[in-house]
Amino acid sequence: MSDSKRGKRPLVADRRYPKGTGKAPAKKPVKKPAPKRRTPARKPKKTDNILVRILRWFLRLIWVITWRVTAVAVLILALAVGYTWTTLPNADALLDGRARGSVTLEDREGKTFAWRGDQFGGAVTVATVSPALRDAVVATEDRRFYRHFGLSPRGIASAVRINLREGRGPLEGHGGSTITQQTAKLLCLGVEYDPSAWASEAAYVRDCRRGSLQRKAKEAVYALAMEAKYSKDEILSIYLNRAYMGGGAYGTEAAAQRYFGKAAALTTPAEAAMLAGLLTAPSSLAPTANLQRSQDRAATVLRLMGDQGYLSQTEVARWQENPATLSPAARRKAGGYFADWVMASGPEFFTRNTTEDVIISTTLDQRLQRAAEEALDYIFENKVREGSKAQAAIVVMGADGAVRAMVGGRESRVAGVFNRAIQAKRQTGSAFKPFVYAAAMDLGYSPLDTVVDEPYCLNIPGSGEWCPGNYTNTFSGQVTLTDALKQSLNIPAVKVSESVGRDLVRQVASQFGIENDLADGPALALGASESTLLEMTGAYAGILNGGSSVTPYGLVNLRLQGDTEPLMGTGGGIGERVIQEEAAGQLIWMMEKVVSEGTGARAQFGGRQIAGKTGTTQAARDAWFIGFTADYVTGVWMGYDDNTPLTGVTGGGLPAEIFRETMIRVHEGVPVRPLPMLAPQGAPRPQAETTSNRRERTIPRTTEGLIDMLLRDILGGGGPPSGQPNNRIPGESR
Structure with a gap:
């Protein structure tokens, strides 16, 4: 048994740890291979792959184009805005951008009544x-x-x-x-x-x-x-x-x-x-x-x-x-016609085409302007038949030619329209006769001198025989110049004109301010020439102021806004003497008889002495009454724009009543003053009953005056008979 174990090494366990440590060596981790990932199989698509790809590409293209175009547009807009920004002036320079200036018109009291321009x-x-x-x-x-x-x-x-x-x-x-x-x-x-x-x-x-x-x-x-x-x-x-x-x-x-x-x-x-x-x-x-x-x-x-x-x-x-x-x-809208006239009478570069802001002081009296407008409205509402297209105009001024009110038509609150007071040239009719007698008075004639009103003819070369007649187709025989004027007899006026000389009559009228061409023939004495209401009223103002010429005016001064010194003053007023002061006084005496005893009886009011003259043109296409008190001269014209004859209207009718209604309102609060008239030597002394207490009940002594009174009573000049509408233009005498 012993032999079997000989030569064999003893069984000993392997050294598990390195020397000197006493510990087991650390084990190296073993790397495990990563598991292989499997790619999942693609699922089949429901839509066509080509269509989707095209759509996605198209949308992507639109987006790219859009944002780029937008970016370019924003850049261009920014550049445009930036450039415009550099051209903008300061804000203060942009406040007034009118191409034209403005005109502010002030009345005689300095109150604004009208504007023109921008x-x-x-x-x-x-x-x-x-x-x-x-x-x-x-x-x-x-x-x-x-x-x-x-x-x-x-x-x-x-x-x-x-x-x-x-x-x-x-x-x-x-x-x-x-x-x-x-x-x-x-x-x-x-x-x-x-x-x-x-x-x-x-x-x-x-x-x-x-x-x-x-x-x-x-x-x-x-x-x-x-x-x-x-x-x-x-x-x-x-x-x-x-x-x-x-x-x-x-x-x-x-x-x-x-x-x-x-x-x-x-x-x-x-x-x-x-x-x-x-x-x-x-x-x-x-x-x-x-x-x-x-x-x-x-x-x-x-x-x-x-x-x-x-x-x-x-x-x-x-x-x-x-x-x-x-x-x-x-x-x-006071003074629309008046403002238009003032604008036209001033220099164009300071009125109609001004680039400045202009202030114009004027002669306008807004109270008198309202009086004229209200009077005209009253007559047309109460004395003119409804629907009548007849027109009328009124001018009120002082004896120095300062125009206080102007109405150029029935539509009084207007502007920029036809102004019959300054633009309508019409025959003046018997309203021209005072200039015939003015020439006679200046030559030494007396208001009591006589002339025979009888059939009378003149042989006009190239035209033949011309035989003027009276409005009544009757003759008054021997009359004084005063009676001839107050009865507005035509034949005596022609005889006086021929006696003193047409050239002198034409000269007197022209110097008094009748600037239009005056007739050459004997019909000059009967107002065959044309004139405007403004000219005629200004000429009568010359008679009132004692015989000196007058240039009607409305502009007193003109200044730039913010300035105190005027750039220009008035261009009107009293000018040179035309007739002697004594002659003017006697003529005013004669013209006073026209209102107190003659054809202008309807112009009487308020016991004031008023002188004036009626005027009616051939076929009654125009009817005038121009008269004055000691304070104001007022002229009235009435007619149709197309020369249609007026029906039964003469200067002694509706124009005289418009005059009366205007002057009643104009004289509110104005003391009564006598006219600067001069009675001729040998004139009968005024009776105890003075003008002031007989005005409204004077019985006209002329044939025309009797006709006027009868027509007034029959046709209702003082108002329609009871129960009858007054929707006509009443008939009138002279």
Whole structure:
């Protein structure tokens, strides 16, 4: 057994740890191979792979093109806005952009009564107008003005929708413009008016208001540039100064002065709403054109202000119940004819075509202007048949030629229309006869000299025999010159004219101011020549002032707004002497008999001494009465514009009554003064019963006077018989 174990090594376990450590060596981690991931098999697609790929490619292409085009467009827009920004001036330079200046006319007391041209009341800002006016404009024109960047996409979309719904093009009608865009239009996108480049200012304005797509794009760029350059308040201030607001007024200050006679800073919410309402349609909504329509529009503006929180509902109701009304001057439109005449009489570069703001002081008396207008209205309402197309004109002036009132037609509250007082040249008829007797008096004739009223003929070379007749076709025999004038006898007038010489008569009339060509033949004495009412009234003023010529005038002085020194003064007044003062006094004495005893009896009023003369032309195409007291001269003409004969009307009828109604109103509060007349030597002394207490009950002593009285009684000159309508033009004698 022992032999079997010999030579064998003992069984010993392997050293498990390195020497000296006593620890087992760390085992190296065995890296396990990562499991192989299996790629899942693709599921079959439901759609065609080619179509999807094409669609995705097309959308990707559109996106790439869109953002690049947008980026380029934004860059171009930024450059355009930036360039426009550099061209914009300071905001203050844009407040007044009128191409023409304005003319403000003041009456003799310095009160404004009329405006002409492009009225501008002075620059205002958002801070200087009333808060109500600022709020009314924003509420009406652009409620999001203080929140947008110059353009309102929402407003544009709404406007396009409305236009399409109403059957218009997308850019026609409603524009959706912001206040900034409207201001850009008012500035004409920076293009100033150049008379050499435009046919007219109206053509320039039309081009500025074009609504084409290209124009809209330029407008948007300009609006964005304005928003970048100016503050919101500056933009609104420009708008408040430049907007046209009807009646020739540009800007809120001018409009407030024009319609309410006050500054824009003092306007009430009702007045502010009316002004803001004008911005939609300034000409048709102007309160001077249609006050009710303007008030209705203002009520809508007040409601918008309430809806947007600018006014409480109580305030809205209060101001709607108390709408704005016009100032007295705007309500009357006083002196429309007079203002037109003054504008035409001044230098054109300071009136009709002025580029400056001009103030003209005039001779107008607004009380007398109202008196003339009311008198004319009264006669046509009460003495003229309904539907009659007859016209009339009135001029009231002083003895120095200062025109105090002028009515150029039945429609008295108008402007820019035909003015019969200065533009209608009509035959003067017997109203010319005082100049015949003026020449005679100046040669030493006496009012008591006599002439025979009898059949009379003259042989006119080239025309044959001419035989004048009297209105009554009767003859009075031997009469004094005074009786011949007061009865308006034709034959004595022709005889006197032939005796003193037609040339002298023509010279006297011309020097008194009758500037139109005077007839050469003997019919000169009977008023065959033409003249205007203004000229004839001025000539009678020369008789009143003692025989000196008169140039009627209405312009006292002209100055630029803000200046105290006038640039020019009046161009009228008393001129050179025409006849001697004694001759003028005797002529006034004769003309006083025309009213107190003769054909002008209907002109009497108030116990005043009145001198005058009637006039009726052939076939009664024209009827005149011109007369005066010691204080005023008034001329009246009546007729048809187309020369249709008047029916039963002569100068001693309706024209004399218009004179009377006018002078009654004119002389309210005026002390009674005697005429500067001179009775001739040998004239009978006045009876104890003076003119003042016999005027209204004088029985005319002439045949014509009796006819006049009978016609007046029969036809109702003082009013229609009881129960009968007065719907006719009454018949008259001389």
